[in-house]
Amino acid sequence: MFLINCPYCGERDQQEFKAGGEAHIERPKQPTELSDDEWAEYLFMRKNIKGVQFERWNHAHGCRKWFNMVRDTSNDEIKAIYKMGEKPPTQ
Amino acid sequence: MTKNLRVKSSEYIDETNRISFKFNGKTYHGFKGDTLASALLANDVHLVGRSFKYHRPRGIMTSGSEEPNAIVQINPGTNRTEPNVRATEVEIYDGLEASSQNCWPSVEFDIGGINNFLSPFFPAGFYYKTFMWPASFWKKYEFFIRHSAGLGKSPTSSDPDIYDHRNIHCDVLVVGAGIAGILAAKNAAKNNFKTFLVDEKNQLGGSTIFENNEFNKIDNKTPSEWLKKEIEELKNIKNLEIKTRTSVAAYHQYNYLLARENLTDHLEAKDKTNKIRQRLLKIRAKKVILATGALERPLIFNNNDRPGIMLSSAIKKYSEFYGVACGSKNVFFTNNDSAYESALSLYNKGINVEAIIDIRDQSESKIVKKIKEAGIKIYWSHSIVDTAGYKRLNSVSIMKLSNDFTSVTGSKISISCDCLGVAGGWTPAVHLYTQSGSKLKFDEEKEVFLPNQNTSTQISVGSCDGDFKIDEIIKNLNQKLKDNLNIKETDLDNIKVEIDQENSKRNIWLLPSDKPLGKTKPFVDYQNDATAKDIKLALREGFRSIEHVKRYTTTGMGTDQGKLGNMHALGIIADTAGVKMGELGTTTFRPPYTPLTFGTIVGRNVGKFFDIFRRTPMNDWHVQNKAEFENVGQWKRAWYYPNNGETMHQAVQRESKAARESAGILDASTLGKIDIQGSDASEFLNRVYTNAWSKLAIGKCRYGLMLNEDGMVYDDGVTTRLGENHYIMTTTTGGAANVLGKLEDYLQTEWPELDVYLTSVTDHYATASLCGPNSKKIIKKIIPDLDLSDENFPHMSFKEANIGHIQCRIMRISFTGEHSYEINVQASYGKDLWEKCMEAGKEFNITPYGTETMHLLRAEKGFIIVGQDTDGTMTPIDLQMDWIVSKKKYDFIGKRSLYRSDTMREDRKQLVGLLTDDPNIVLEEGAQIVSELNQNPVEMLGHVTSSYFSPNLNKSIALAVVRGGKDMIGKKLFIPMKNKNINVTVANPVFYDEKNERLNA
């Protein structure tokens, strides 16, 4: 059970949060111009990394804000948390 | 008359408080302070169970939670019965009853014992190998296996006890209150850390509290005397909360631990009532100090499992702490000095110690000298090659070990005894440490797995970190506390320790016998009856990974998770495969450390607290009018209103007819409602719905379909434009929360530039839906000044009005196909509104109807219900709802996916109507649809999604999804059922009023 530092509320228990999958997959601005393969790349393809992964999380039972998390999926270490729209930290 | 083996009074046993209890139907006596195990041993009862596979007689092996054999059923036949309880942990009380498990008809005479003689036929992987083929025989095998296996019985009536949860936040959590844990907690609390100390036993002090060995001294006192003084001082320390009888079950990430606090299990039945039995402590600690101690290992030799064979440390605890001698003729078998401490404890109490068999060449410690002086015979470089005695040990046979320790030589000596203490060295209890995700390292010198590192949030102290001697424990603990808690001085700086413990040991993981391995039974996992033979067989058959060997042989798979034998299993694998132990890695220790009851896990969340109920403001009226309810998500919705003993079918037929012939009223308060405001509200709706919204006039309503990005239908509902920048959206009852979440997600992450604000107002409004040809007249009666003409208030429009002083929002929208109104008022006026409608509708025989009639009426019109007629694989095109998908809009959620090659296939499942050839047959929802009856295998074309008998059409109707169904109108298909095939014809899904004439009726 993670202890997650919501950028708006502070440290809260994991059960207040909802995981939202891989981060930084931007919705294409002009979907109709894309080929089936390009659209499928956006729609279906996810990296599912063992190691450092960028993820979306939502403080669903709190402020309801979405934010990003950098998590090592091999040991669940949360390396960074930053707001939507902010640049991901470089290592 | 049974023997009394109570040898010397102990301060932990209250001999003035005599307790009577039953074991396997027979009455015994013990004292307050006894465990079931210590009381049985005091009565000379060793045989307490049968092993799982071979049904071999087994005795009490340990004195703690690691016990593999003495697993009992508590209070059998009562509603408080509990299986798989370790007798070594049960504190006795008057009236306690316990019985053996896994034996029939009795532990003394067990029919399954025949398995022991058949054991050559039960090798590792026996069940996998034997019961696989032929597949059709599995049912017979399963019957046999289930009846002969079994670890206890679960209670059959409901649990009478109360359970609770408590959240704890602390600076320092100390797990384990042995000497290291006590000193750690004391110093943490003294330095102003909010500290929590837990221990699974009812008494603080671990094994040091009964450490009376004259050769060890702390500040010139025996360790037990010294520690008692320390414990006494804990009482005066602030910032410290102590929980005994509290076992940490799980250690999750970020220092989140679950512990079970046991409050009443040790009390008599009359004192258990109306008290919390167990409490689950959910602990979040800034720092965790693990002081979980070490477990003594047995030794692995032929027939090492007979009743009377115990851990040497357990014999010492029974003698020193409980004042019980485990035997009258005791022998010890050891590879280190520990057994000598146990032997000395017995000797000092005048209990006979026959001999000590030591696989080492020698030891020069004071305690060994003392044993020699006492005249106890020590056999150096000897090993036990066999034991005898079926239900109780009666002798051991020993031989001299060869120089390379792989065989035995010389003549066999038999030693008569009734109790054997086995000391195979100590294994740090690192279970919780590894559960936290931390890694172990193998210490070549100590030959144990140790915590690899201490971090700023977690340290291991004492013997669980490999410090087995008191002087090492105190010295290392002191440094770790200073480093980790950042403190300069501790109580431990000036403690003087004199110690006579020698670390000399000789590890031989599998001891040789004079017989070949195939003819011996050296048990590694007592609970699951896995022997060293099984492990070697698994290796011969090609298993290499420790995790695979464990599963194949079931070693370590019991309720005790192999706490005693895991190291031997690894050692045997390493020796056989010729690799170093450290390279093998260990198996994973999983929570819970000791089993938890379901009651503890669920706590108060049982019965009516299991889940939240949501009730509408009109709920009381529905209850008073005898509605039947159905669960829709967390909502309790009125399902139908039976009159005078009507069946559900009769009630629904009556309600459905009344709604179309005169007037019906439905409580629609559960529909999700989202208030949408902002200058970009129209643009936002354009992007989330498939149809266009910019041109919707203020005061008008529009039906919308929402897709997922994959093009599949996600939700639907009517949205009304209340103002230039203000909409109210309705969602399905079940989808309300998810739709809000999805909309918020897009607004926050994809379109943050949009000026839109979303507010869930589902609970703020009560909604009554009034329908039927007389609905207009009823509205006229309650709101006389509202112009209800089609010109002023047409279908799909909205008006604000007042019913008396109640403000309301009225939408003229219809889910039944009838002329109808949806009236929304502030939730607190919901029941008032409903009663006013009922009163005004009396002369029109207004009929309240529930969700079942609502479903039937909409099915007559071919209106879908998202989640019933769709399942996340249906596009709007599949639903024949092309009309609602805008061709002009550049983009909306899911639009691009509607043009993927897969979503454009002609042979996708499509929504159609089905009519049965016999109009009286009502299809079963979920029934499969085929076009050929004699195919093998038969091709499934689709299934029935909604099916009813329509009273307004006087025939059965159904909606279904059928592959390529759009082009099958008029085609004959079949529904194969168990006893008959039903003939159906594909039809247009709109069965009633195809031209929508009734909307303005």
Ligand SMILES: [Zn+2]
């Ligand atoms: Zn928050």
